[in-house]
Amino acid sequence: MATRMSPIARPFTRIRSLAALMLPVLAGAGVFASVAQAAPPPGTPAHAPAQNWSFKGPLGHFDLAAVQRGYAVFAGVCASCHSLTQVQFSDLGAMGLTSDQVAALAASWQVAAGRDAEGHLRHRKATPDDMLPRPYADADAARAANRGAVPPDLSRITQVYPGGADRVYALLTGYKPAQTLPLATGPDAAVRRVPARPETGFVNPYAIGHITAMPPPLRDNAVPYADGTQPTAQQEARDVTTFLAWVSIPHADDKRRLGVGVGLYLCFLACLLVILKRRIWSHVTK
Amino acid sequence: MLFIVKHDNTVLCGVLDAVSGGGKGERMAGTPSCLESTCQDQAHEEPDTADGSASGRTAQTARAFVRDYMAFLLPRDLNSLWTIGAMLMAVLVLMLLSGLTLALTYTPDASLAFSSVETLERRVPFGWLLRSLHMTGATFFMAALYLHVFRGLWYGSYRAPRQGLWSVGTVLLILVMVTAFAGYVLPWGQMSYWGADVAGKAVGAIPLVGNTLEGVFLGGESPGTATLHRMFVLHFTLAFTIVGLVLLHVAILHRRGSTSPSGAAGQDRARMLPFHPYFTVKDGLGVVVLAILFTLVMCFWPGLVTEAANYRPANPLHTPADIEPEWYFLPFYGMLQAVPSKFFGLLVSGGAVAILLVVPWLDRGTAATFAAGRWGGLRWLPRVALGVLVCSCVLAGLAGRHHVQGVWLLLGRLATVGYYLYFLGFLPFYSRLVGREARS
Structure with a gap:
């Protein structure tokens, strides 16, 4: 009962026959998938163009200088509305800082430290073991301060935000004046004018419904860069996106x-x- | 070591007779296992343990046990699909070790669970590594397990006298699935919460006792701290139950012997080889190849095994647009949705796993009846049928992924029918046909 085929060759022929069996079915499924996919409804966020990130791809790595500059943008701009609830100051050491630098960085923040005898809130300088403070005590406070919108937490933003880092960057740099926004593409696309009044939000093709409650956050020279890089709005957006991507998956x-x-x-x-x-x-x- | 491979490819210590040279197995042919050589070795070692102390006897028993396991005879034509068992063992050990370490930091409380997992990933030394190992391990364990089941169906490993082996294996599959589900709830992200919610509602759809069961499962009206405690205890205890059952699975395997790709021909004792060194090196190679794949996925393509939505903390007020289980539950999720009634959907998707338990009694054929005859000669027929089964699984999974809407509803139903047709239609029909032909 000796078989001619070697035991090593045999499973491969079987796998091949199995693959041949499955191919038509999979191809059929693909056809159905493409049929089932309808045209995107108006207001769908535009596709963010892919950027050439340092951390992109399986062998990428974070440009730590950009991460540090991005931290400066976060601390100077984003942190006034957005939280990083899961991050401790000591975690920021991994972006290439010594423990002294981390302590100095933490000391530049104020955290709540209970109440004094009269019931007033007390604050103290943060230490590396503190969590990054939240800008608002709770969601209601955030809503009251931002015309009904809650600024999302940024701890994992490039992971949980559909589109990832590319879309975060596109959103930061993609604000449009109100008049030029087509809401749908195609033959019967009506260019609806969206008023860019603060009550309704700001026009941005990368936001859901092409409207975001976030005012355009970045401008040239919004933060000073210590390493001599020119702080243009584009550069700031790149750096803060790199920082957010790093803080989402620091390891x-x-x-x-x-x-x-x-x-x-x-x-x-x-x-x-x-x-x-x-x-x-x-x-x-x- | 018991068997030493020398430079000239001879292996010391007896059992070798079964293998060396031109396939001389005559001396081994009559022995039930390699007891002869074991006895010789024991006699040889007796002076060392002649003091008769209890520890000496225990050590001797342990050594004899190990020797017996190492000398376990296996068919020489086992292909690479037979190394999956060793891979599963390796991943199970990895899951146990990483899981025990993760449990040192994890807090099963609705308000603390998510941040304790974040602490693990960000601050605990090598916590990121432990968690990635555990998450990647879950996917690889399920994938290897499905391949293991596929191999059993392909080569008819469930046939007499191995029904017990197959039954224990199926119970293991069910327990592993429950454990995987319980583990997925623990990080308390959006998918964890809403997954528990969907599972709770599915349990609640059972007539009469459903609501009580749902209450027992969730520990309240909706998922919360009580649910986390339940899932944590379940995840923890089932892990060790699985270890126990795996030991039973292996013990039965040693009692019944392994199947082989060539069926009856491979069961000839003269053509068998001892586990060590022949299959230890083969299994070792299999485990290392798996480890390479594991490393690639874990370190370079972690997105393959993580669900982005689960990095959002659980929010009972916000239902995500896509509630989707891990990939390994997608076929059953698709079947659950393909049936209009909730309760019957649950029956169909649960039955899809449970039906594996009765496979040895659905397929009454034996290797001998398949060897001859016209129908037995149609060797491609079982393969086509199994191919349809695999395609049905893939299709049901895709349908589950697309929430069984539109054309996916039809495909999901077709896949469900295709899946059940293999077990309830093809297996009994084919084995009966072959059996009748063999008798006439």
């Missing part, structure tokens, strides 16, 4: 570095095992 670089080392080691080990396996099995007749 991505560690992971990739580990992956390269472990992967190379395992490949070497696999080679050794293939040799060992061939040797041990060399005298086994089929």
Whole structure:
């Protein structure tokens, strides 16, 4: 009952036959998927153009200088409305700061420290073990201060925001004057004028419904850069997006570095095992 | 070590007779396992443990046990699909170790769970690594498990005398699925919360006892701290239940012997090889190949195993647009939605897993009846049927992903029918046909 085919070759032929079986079904599913996909309704956020991020792709890594500049933008601009609830000051050390620098950075923030004898809120300088303070005590306070909108927490924003870092950047730089906004594309596209009054929001093709409650946050020279980079609005948007991407997955670089080392080691080990396996099995007749 | 491979490819210590040279298995042919060599070795070692102390005896028993397991005979034509068992073992150990370490930081409380997981990922030393290992491990465990089941169906591993082995394996599959679900609720992100909500409502759809069961499952009207406590305890205890059942699974395997791709021909004892060193090195290679894939996914493409929406904290006031389980539940989620009635949907999707339990009794054929005859000769027929089953699973999963709307409703129903047709139509029909032909 000896089989002619080697046991190594056999599973492959079977897998191939299985793949041949599945192909038509999958292709059919694809056709149905494309049929089921309707044209996007008006108000769908525009597709954000892909940017060439330093952290993009499986072998990317964060440009820590940009992350640090982005922190400056966050602290100077975003932090007045947005929180980073899950981040501690000590976490910011991983963007390339020494512990003294982290302590100094934390000391530039004020955190609540209970109430004094008269019941007034007390504040103190933050320490590295403090969480980043929230700009608003709760969602109601945020809503009251922002005409009914709650600024989202930014701890994981590039992960949870559909479109990721590209869309965050596009949103920050994509504000349009009210008159030029087509709400739908196609033959019967009516260009509806959206008033850019503060009561309704600001026109931005990358926001849901092309309206966002966030006023255009960045302008040239909004924050001073310590490393001499020119703080244009574009540059600030790039840097703060890099910072937000880093703060969303702060250990991505560690992971990739580990992956390269472990992967190379395992490949070497696999080679050794293939040799060992061939040797041990060399005298086994089929 | 028990068996030492020397440079000239001879292996010391006896069991080798079964393998070396031109396939000389004569000396091994009559022995139930390699007891002879074991006894020889024990006799040889007796002077060392002659003091007769209890610890000496225990050590000796342990050594004999290990030796017996290492000398376990397996068919020599096992292909790479048979290394999945070892991969599953490796991932299970990884899940246990990483899970125990993660539990040191995790807090099962609705207001603290999400931030405790964030603390783990951001601040606990190597917490990010432990959590990625655990998350990637869940996906790889389920994927390997599905392949393991597929291999069992493809080669008929469930047939006599291995029905017990298959039953324990199916119970393991169900327990692993429950554990995976419970574990997915723990981080208390949006998908965790709404996943628990959907599961609770599904349980609540059972007539008469549904509402009580839902209350027991959720510990209240809606998912909350009580649910987290339940899921945490369930996740923890089931993990060790699984370890126990895996040991049982392996013990039964050792009692019944392994199947082989060549069916009856591979069961010839003379053509078998001991587990060590032949299959240890093969399994080791399989585990290392899996580890390479694991590393690639975990370190470079983590998006494949993470659900972005679950990085939003649970918000009972905001239902996400897409409530979608992890990929490994998608086929069953699709079947749940393909049936208009909630309760019957639950029956159909639960039954899709439970039906695996009765597979040995649906397919009454044996390897011998398939060897001859016209129908048995149609070797492509079971393969086409199994291909349809796999396609049905994929389609049901895709339908589940698209919320069974529009054309996906039709496809989801077709896939559900295709899935059940394999078990209730093809298996009994084909084995009966083959059996009748063999008798006549």
